[in-house]
Structures are given as C-alpha cells and as structure tokens.
Amino acid sequence: MxxxxxxxxxxxxxxxxxxxxxxxxxxxxxxxxxxxxxxxxxxxxxxxxxxxxxxxxxxxxxxxxxxCNILGYHTGIEEIYTSQARVMQHSCFPYAPNEAALELAKMLIEHSPGHYRKKVLFGLSGSDSVEAAIQAMRKYTKRFGVVSFKYDYHGSTGLSQPASGFGLDKGIFPHSKYFRHFNFPVTLQQEEKTLEKIEKAFQTGTVGGVLVEPIQGDAGIVVPEQGFLYSLYQLAAQYDCLFMVDEVQSGMGRTGKLWAIEHYGIEPDLLIAAKGLSAGYAPISALVGRQEVIDTLDPAQHLFTYSGHPPSCKVATFVLDRILKDNILxxxxxxxxxxxxxxxxxxxxxxxxxxxxxxxxxxxxxxxxxxxxxxxxxxxxxxxxxxxxxxxxxxxxxxxxxxxxxxxxxxxxxxxxxxxxxxxxxxxxxxxxxxxxxxxxxxxxxxxxxxxxx
Ligand SMILES: Cc1ncc(COP(=O)(O)O)c(C=O)c1O
Known part of the structure; x- marks a missing residue:
C-alpha cells in the first residue's frame, strides 16, 4: 500500500x-x-x-x-422541505394536527423495534427527547432513578445532562443520587462486574429505568461486550425497570440497521431518535415507545411550539423512506x-x-x-x-x-x-x-x- x-x-x-x-x-x-x-x-x-x-x-x-447529514449534500431534500413550507410552514401541532407529523409518527412506529402498541412524542433535539424518555419513565414507574454509563452523552438539558456521563452538569445541578453512572463494559469480566453493580442499584427500588447508547458515540465509539445489552435488558425487565435506548447518534442506518439496538435482538420500551432523522435539514427528534408509558405524561408535560413542524416531518419521512428503500443499509x-x-x-x-x-x-x-x-x-x-x-x-x-x-x-x-x-x-x-x-x-x-x- x-x-x-x-x-x-x-x-x-x-x-x-x-x-x-x-x-x-x-x-x-x-x-x-x-x-x-x-x-x-x-x-x-x-x-x-x-x-x-x-x-x-x-x-x-x-x-x-x-x-446528522447522513445522505450528504445537495440531496434534493431541499425541495421536500420547501414544497411543504410553501403550502404550510407551521401550524403548531399542540393546537392542531397536521398530516406530515401523523405520517411520520406512523412510519416511526412501524419501523421501530417492539411488538406492542407504540406512540410518538416529537421534539426538536436529541436532548429534549431524552428528557421526554426520562419524564415518561419516572411517571410510569413512579421511580426517579436513572441508570446510565460513564462517558455516555445524552444531551444538554435538565435531565439529559445529569444522565450523561461526562460530568458536564457539575456546578449547575446539585448532585443527585437519582443519576447513577456505571462503567460501560467491553470485556466479559467488566460485563459481569457492571451487571452486578447495576443489580444492586435496582435492588434499592429507586431505579425506574436504564438509559443506554447501544454503541457509545462521544465516548469514542465504544462497542459493548456482545452479550451485555441483552443481559442488561433482561435484568431491567426482572426489576420492572424500563429499557431506554438513545439512538440519537447510532440510529437512522448508521450501523447498517435502521436502529443499532436491532443488532442485539432487543425491543426497548423507549427509543430516542434525532440527528440523522432529518439528514441535517431540520432540527427534529422523536421519542418512540410503549403507548402506556408515553401516555402517562399529561397534556403539555412534554410539548414544544415547534413539535411536529410540518416541513421537518415531511423531510424526516422522506429520509426514512430513502434509507429503507434505497439499499443504503x-x-x-x-x-x-x-x-x-x-x-x-x-x-x-x-x-x-x-x-x-x-x-x-x-x-x-x-x-x-x-x-x-x-x-x-x-x-x-x-x-x-x-x-x-x-x-x-x-x-x-x-x-x-x-x-x-x-x-x-x-x-x-x-x-x-x-x-x-x-x-x-x-x-x-x-x-x-x-x-x-x-x-x-x-x-x-x-x-x-x-x-x-x-
Ligand atoms: C447519543 C446522543 N444522545 C443525545 C445527544 C444530544 O442531541 P442534541 O445535541 O440534538 O440535543 C447527542 C448529541 O451529540 C448524542 O450523540
């Protein structure tokens, strides 16, 4: 060479x-x-x-x-965005449904893992959809505790920042016993230790869910030990804890499957998508997951003026369709x-x-x-x-x-x-x-x- x-x-x-x-x-x-x-x-x-x-x-x-820009540049998606913007740039989903958002929600539900009834909550960034997942998890389980991992990155907002494992929340939020970070195991030995520690945390009865990147991104592309995620998933189920998967970076085809969690045969309770969802054309994110969990949030507990923004939803539907149909995976x-x-x-x-x-x-x-x-x-x-x-x-x-x-x-x-x-x-x-x-x-x-x- x-x-x-x-x-x-x-x-x-x-x-x-x-x-x-x-x-x-x-x-x-x-x-x-x-x-x-x-x-x-x-x-x-x-x-x-x-x-x-x-x-x-x-x-x-x-x-x-x-x-974010998963399909490159000059993709023609500009036209999808503008053709919707020309007829209706924004109608505010919280006050009135729009078809672009409904179509995208249906598609996300159909193409996300989980053989159960699902719903979608739209957001504008990975951070706020992680926030939605933790909010819904807390209301559903009536437990505040979140288990996540060192050097995970989940976002920059009130719940997503302390859930991240970089310590960026220091000096902003008081230390909370409800956010526990564990080593992300890459060997069998580490896996056993981590699972043991997490089980102890579950046994306190304060943890409502696990939040995990299937492959850590900002931590430096860390792939967990092969069996870890499935064992964690089973352990979470054993203690009635929800399994929340952050696919903000690993999703939308990045790993060769639409969602990285599909490599592991796991049906997460909640899945978070953002970044590549719009191929970089619009700030949009989504939480997809079990209907009964998502619907524990009351009206207006998780909504934004721009949730379900029509041009952004049209774009995301188009991007999903392209990934699924164009042999991209x-x-x-x-x-x-x-x-x-x-x-x-x-x-x-x-x-x-x-x-x-x-x-x-x-x-x-x-x-x-x-x-x-x-x-x-x-x-x-x-x-x-x-x-x-x-x-x-x-x-x-x-x-x-x-x-x-x-x-x-x-x-x-x-x-x-x-x-x-x-x-x-x-x-x-x-x-x-x-x-x-x-x-x-x-x-x-x-x-x-x-x-x-x-
Ligand atoms: C795995 C993961 N989760 C969440 C986020 C936060 O997303 P956003 O910056 O869109 O809020 C990021 C951003 O880098 C991420 O990589």
Whole structure:
C-alpha cells in the first residue's frame, strides 16, 4: 500500500484567512458554551459527500455535521422541505394536527423495534427527547432513578445532562443520587462486574429505568461486550425497570440497521431518535415507545411550539423512506466492513500509534496511543484535514478519531480515507510534523475539553 501513496502535494495551513475572521467573530458574539471547535475552519457549503470551507478548501466529510447529514449534500431534500413550507410552514401541532407529523409518527412506529402498541412524542433535539424518555419513565414507574454509563452523552438539558456521563452538569445541578453512572463494559469480566453493580442499584427500588447508547458515540465509539445489552435488558425487565435506548447518534442506518439496538435482538420500551432523522435539514427528534408509558405524561408535560413542524416531518419521512428503500443499509454494512478492515491493516503497520480500531457499519473509531503525546489525535486529524478528510475527535481524553461519513460513502471514498490515514501516519511515525502544524493544533484544535480534565 505504501508504494501506492500519492506524492505529498502542497497542503494548506489551516484555518485559512476567512475562517480566522469567523473565529474572531465567534469569540466576540457567541457564548463559549455554544462551541467546542475542532479545527477553526468555518464551513460554507457541501456537495455530495464533501464540504467546503469559507476559504474554498474541500473536504471529504467524515463528521457529517455531528452525524446528522447522513445522505450528504445537495440531496434534493431541499425541495421536500420547501414544497411543504410553501403550502404550510407551521401550524403548531399542540393546537392542531397536521398530516406530515401523523405520517411520520406512523412510519416511526412501524419501523421501530417492539411488538406492542407504540406512540410518538416529537421534539426538536436529541436532548429534549431524552428528557421526554426520562419524564415518561419516572411517571410510569413512579421511580426517579436513572441508570446510565460513564462517558455516555445524552444531551444538554435538565435531565439529559445529569444522565450523561461526562460530568458536564457539575456546578449547575446539585448532585443527585437519582443519576447513577456505571462503567460501560467491553470485556466479559467488566460485563459481569457492571451487571452486578447495576443489580444492586435496582435492588434499592429507586431505579425506574436504564438509559443506554447501544454503541457509545462521544465516548469514542465504544462497542459493548456482545452479550451485555441483552443481559442488561433482561435484568431491567426482572426489576420492572424500563429499557431506554438513545439512538440519537447510532440510529437512522448508521450501523447498517435502521436502529443499532436491532443488532442485539432487543425491543426497548423507549427509543430516542434525532440527528440523522432529518439528514441535517431540520432540527427534529422523536421519542418512540410503549403507548402506556408515553401516555402517562399529561397534556403539555412534554410539548414544544415547534413539535411536529410540518416541513421537518415531511423531510424526516422522506429520509426514512430513502434509507429503507434505497439499499443504503446494505451499502453501509459493505463500506463499513471494508473501511474497518483496511484501517486494521494500517494499524498492523503502526501498532505504536493506533491502539484500537472499532465500531459497526459507518460508526467507526480509531483510538490513538496518546501516552507520550496528549495532542496526538488532534495532530492526526489536523494533518488529515490538510489532506482533504474531515474527521471528528472525541473520547474522554480526545483520544479517538470518529469516522461517521454520509451513509452514501462510495468505495472510491473509502480508498481516499485510507490513503490519507496512511500518509498522515507516515508523517507522524517519521517525526515529520512541522512546527507550523504543531502551532495550529495548539491554537485551533480545541476539541471537547472534558470538565474532569480541567
Ligand atoms: C447519543 C446522543 N444522545 C443525545 C445527544 C444530544 O442531541 P442534541 O445535541 O440534538 O440535543 C447527542 C448529541 O451529540 C448524542 O450523540
């Protein structure tokens, strides 16, 4: 493979001047909590699976606007949105039903796991739909306790933030015994320990439900030990606790099934969808689940002015239909397997740099060995960016490269990704990272600083 590498072309130092202007304006106008900033580049447009920054540089998009733009750009979905907006942009579902929302709800019910009567509650973000799940769980079980996992990310609101396992709620909410975070097990031994501890929590009689990402996303693409989720599901049922699955990142075909939980043969009581639900065209989310649980919430306990927004619902129905009909799921499986196996090959040549390659479908992660270089992941990703591939970097120590491209990734683009990874590892392995790059990484690659590391 090495001899197939393209010659190093002259690569730009990023961000370019227009992006830098936008960083200055961001610092001036936007509250610090609203951005974490990966590289400092400002994005202007997109086409197919590529995005362009304001300075005119193009990148193969492996972050997809935080895993939302699952069908790429210039998809034609613009027309779906505007054709509905032209006849009725908003009618406020809380006051009057609209057909677009009803059609989407029916489709979500039909295409989500669970052989029982289901209903839908619409929202605007992953966070608020997680909120809805916890609200409904609490009212239904009459128990406040939520079991979730370290480094899970569930959102930024009153219930979703403390349910997350990053400690971002510190200093905002008083510590609550009702949110318990457990290690997310990746080995059989860890699984046994975790289940034991969770069972003890269940035995207190205060826990009403488990909230889990089937594959942790922001934690750094962590795939649980194979049997864990099913055992957890059975344990929850044994203690009459609800099983709530957060598919905000892993859903909508990302792992090769419409919902990641389908890999595990589980029928969750509640399922949360957002991000890719609208392929990035509209802020919309949904909670789908057992009718009797969802209907414990009283009128107006979970509604928003924009819930069931007609153009957003029309778009989401179209996106679901495309994923189910266009052979996209098969393609995700094929491309995902190929990409992962190629990166694993690369890992075997750079075992000191790449610690692990993991994930399912097109939800992949490369864990780097940051022991001797805490900013290795940022440097790696920055060097890839210079060569036209846009990755995110996540994990508790910014140690994992996240690969979540559009589900429409082509075979040729798989090769582009692996060629660039190869080139960049070569630079890192030969200690050829320039001072300019190191400087830019220090200045612009902020990443998600974990509160516990500050
Ligand atoms: C798994 C998961 N749940 C919930 C959320 C929160 O979604 P939102 O940012 O739309 O509120 C995210 C966002 O990154 C997520 O990845």
């Amino acid at each position: 090495a001899n197939k590498l393209k010659e190093e072309k002259k690569v730009p130092i990023l961000p370019g001047p227009k992006s830098i202007k936008d960083i200055i304006r961001t610092e001036k106008y936007i509250g610090r909590s609203n951005y974490v900033g990966l590289y400092g580049i400002a994005i202007a447009s997109g086409d197919k699976n590529y995005i362009q920054d304001v300075d005119g540089y193009w990148y193969l998009d492996c972050l997809t606007g935080a895993s 098969n393609s995700v499986v094929k491309r995902g397997e190929n990409l992962k196996s190629k990166i694993k090959d690369i890992q075997s040549k750079y075992p000191d740099i790449i610690k692990d390659v993991r994930g399912v479908g097109l939800m992949l992660g490369i864990e780097l060995n940051i022991k001797n270089n805490p900013t290795l992941t940022q440097t790696f990703c920055y060097l890839c960016l210079q060569r036209g591939v846009f990755f995110g970097y996540f994990g508790p120590h910014n140690n994992v490269v996240r690969i979540e491209p559009p589900l429409t990734l082509t075979e040729e683009e798989v090769t582009t990704v692996t060629d660039v990874i190869y080139q960049v590892l070569d630079i890192i392995a030969q200690n050829k990272v320039s001072g300019e790059v190191t400087e830019a990484v220090k200045k612009y690659c902020l990443g998600i600083g974990m509160t516990e590391n500050k």
